[in-house]
Amino acid sequence: MIKTLLATAAAVSLGAAAQAQTIGFSQIGSESGWRAAETTLTRQQAEERGIDLRFSDAQQRQENQIAAIRSFIAQGVDAILLAPVVATGWDSVLEEAQEAEIPVVLLDRQVDSSEDLYLTAVGSDLVHEGEVAGQWLVDTVGDDECRVVELQGTTGSSPAIDRKTGFENAIEGHDNIEIVRSQTGDFTRTGGKEVMESFLQAEGGGGEICALYAHNDDMAIGAIQAMKEAGVNPGEDVLVVSIDAVPDIFQAMANGDANATVELTPNMAGPAFDALEAYMEDGTEPEKFIQTESKLYTQDDDPMAEYEARKDLGY
Amino acid sequence: MPQAIRRVLPQLLTLLAVILLVSAFFPGFLQVDYERGRLVGPIIDVIKRGAPVALLAVGMTLVIATRGIDLSVGATMAICGACAAWAISSGYGLIPALAVALAAGLLAGLWNGTLVAVFGIQPIVATLILMTAGRGVAQLITEGRILTFTHDGFAFFGSGAILGLPAPAVIWVLAAILFTLLVRRTALGLLIESIGINRRASTLAGINSRVLLIAVYMASGFCAAWAGIIATADIRGADANNSGLWLELDAILAVVIGGNSLLGGRFSIAASVLGAMIIQAIDTGILLAGFPSEFNLVxxxxxxxxxLVLQSPSLAPRMARAARRRRGTPVGRTAAREAGE
Known part of the structure; x- marks a missing residue:
């Protein structure tokens, strides 16, 4: 009798392990709309796949994340998703997870630890995002002369450096395209608006500017307002291309004020779950870096529908 | 020379020097055109963009005159902007939105003032509480996103024009004039100064320092509310993470450049707002000059x-003496005349 019970219990638990996985997710916090959207999408993806997601918000603190991972290990979860708040200091806790044979997938950001300590990292290539934006401009202006103004992200931050590099890579060899002014707008709407006002003053009221490249959508939205107030028609007089694909930029595209945006997808969990599924099924080792698609959206991609699809994700 | 002009003379000269310096790098700095019913030009941008810091500096001057400091004004801006954007996007209309924002600013000031005046907590600590917590409060109101709205009446406070001048500029100039009249046409200014010099003695002399201190912090909150309204109307959205971020430090800097002592006592609102314009002229000048952004802060x-070194107590009098000597005024007689003033 006892034997049958034990066998049934074992069969049930095995069956449960095969179907409903438990996955722990240690999120950085909710410091930006993008991060909130990432949390929402991770929950959605988990629900669609029937995964029991244990969520932990670290409120920007590494010690909270380490505590969360230890607690996930103690709970015996099947896998752990980690969006690390900083790059260093993860070795010991990742080793603990490895000893417990729990695969760890990094989301969005990288760590400095040895590659053996985690299964894979899912993220976007920031340089590639800049290249997609630059390539769009190259294709759009053709051989026409084009004076570009650039709104950089926060000086010294890796998105600012990489998105600048990528854009410059793309326009290299196209001598008709030239970045004439480049300043930081700190990734904010106010910053974008203030710096664009000075660009317009410095470039003859905007008549000499052909395109604006902003390192994120928020700065582009601020700059669009600055252009409208200065009597410049954004989207026509000045082409506007930016990165992130937040809902509001789709509204601007629907109004004809912005031309293109490159998506930094908040759906990092989808590819992570796919990789985990393959790994658990037959032990397929994924690549150490899974690059998410940097998709280009223009005014032809039904921006209003994209806006409706995104506006409730928590951006 | 009238006393009022002489007080702000160093700030006026500094502003002039900054303008000349920027003009050397960007020749069109002083050029002003009239387009589509408004004045446009870099210098107009300066008085428009400088509005939040100038408004904060008006309130900060009064607080600093009482030997206090208000670190929470940046966070208060975020709260008031969030309140206004929430009211507008919920369809309450312009007047309720302004009322809610100003009430939030006054409430923030009441909170700070109570901690300082009633509980005797040091101002830097008392206002640090709201500085840290305030942005969280603002995020709760906006639910962590940039709360956008379309309302031309409210957007007017950020991008409208009154008689060709940008609305934010008109607001800060009016605020500076009103507060100056309020403290200089009455005894309030004198009472504020006396609290800053010696609160205990002032209280013993019959000044209700508790009420006056709370009122001063509420004035600072009121100014911060207007700054928040302008910042929110400007981008037609409340950005709780970034609205007014670090502006408390620029406001304190403006007060200091205005020659006001952080130890309290005598103060000049006019000099503080000139300080704010000096800071903004530098900021706008850097953007126009086209240096790489890594150089901005340096x-x-x-x-x-x-x-600050030119205005420092050890250098400024020496330079003034040297200037007089060149003009041939005997130093002794000038000193005697100054003593007699």
């Missing part, structure tokens, strides 16, 4: 350092 810091 250039700003270097210029501020030069300005």
């Amino acid at each position: 250039i700003k810091a270097a210029l501020v350092l030069v300005i």
Whole structure:
């Protein structure tokens, strides 16, 4: 009798392990709309796949994340998703997870630890995002002369450096395209608006500017307002291309004020779950870096529908 | 020379020097055109963009005159902007939105003032509480996103024009004039100064320092509310993470460049708002000059350092004496006349 019970219990638990996985997710916090959207999408993806997601918000603190991972290990979860708040200091806790044979997938950001300590990292290539934006401009202006103004992200931050590099890579060899002014707008709407006002003053009221490249959508939205107030028609007089694909930029595209945006997808969990599924099924080792698609959206991609699809994700 | 002009003369000269310096790098700095019913030009941008810091500096001057400091004004801006954007996007209309924002600012000031005046907590600590917590409160109101709205009446406070002048500029100039009249046409200014010099003695002399201190912090909150309204109307959205971020430090800097002592006592609102314009002229000048953005903060810091050293107590009188000697005024007689003033 006892034997049958034990066998049934074992069969049930095995069956449960095969179907409903438990996955722990240690999120950085909710410091930006993008991060909130990432949390929402991770929950959605988990629900669609029937995964029991244990969520932990670290409120920007590494010690909270380490505590969360230890607690996930103690709970015996099947896998752990980690969006690390900083790059260093993860070795010991990742080793603990490895000893417990729990695969760890990094989301969005990288760590400095040895590659053996985690299964894979899912993220976007920031340089590639800049290249997609630059390539769009190259294709759009053709051989026409084009004076570009650039709104950089926060000086010294890796998105600012990489998105600048990528854009410059793309326009290299196209001598008709030239970045004439480049300043930081700190990734904010106010910053974008203030710096664009000075660009317009410095470039003859905007008549000499052909395109604006902003390192994120928020700065582009601020700059669009600055252009409208200065009597410049954004989207026509000045082409506007930016990165992130937040809902509001789709509204601007629907109004004809912005031309293109490159998506930094908040759906990092989808590819992570796919990789985990393959790994658990037959032990397929994924690549150490899974690059998410940097998709280009223009005014032809039904921006209003994209806006409706995104506006409730928590951006 | 009238006393009022002489008080702000160093700030006026500094502003002039900054304008000349920027003009050397960007020749069109002083050019002003009239387009589509409004004045446009870099210098107009300066008085428009400088509005939040100038408004904060008005309130901050009063607080600093009482030997206090208000670190929470940046966070208060975020709260008031969030309140206004929430009211507008919920369809309450312009007047309720302004009322809610101003009430939030006054409430923030009441909170700070109560901690300082009633509980005797040091101002830097008392206002640090709201500085840290306030942005969280603002995020709760906006639910962590940039709360956008379309309302031309409210957007007017950020991008409208009154008689060709940008609305934010008109607001800060009016606020500076009103507060100056309020404290200089009554005894309030004198009472504020006396609290800053010696609160205990002032209280013993019959000044209700508790009420006056709370009122001063509420004035600072009121100014911060207007700054928040302008910042929110400007981008037609409340950005709780970034609205007014670090502006409390620029406001304190403006007060200091205005020659007001952080130890309290005598103060000049006019000099503080000139200080705010000096800071903004530097900021706008850096953007126009087209240096790589890595240099922004270094250039700003270097210029501020030069300005403060020239105004320092050990250097400024020496330079003034040297100037007089060149003019041939005997030093002794000038000193005697100054003593007699």
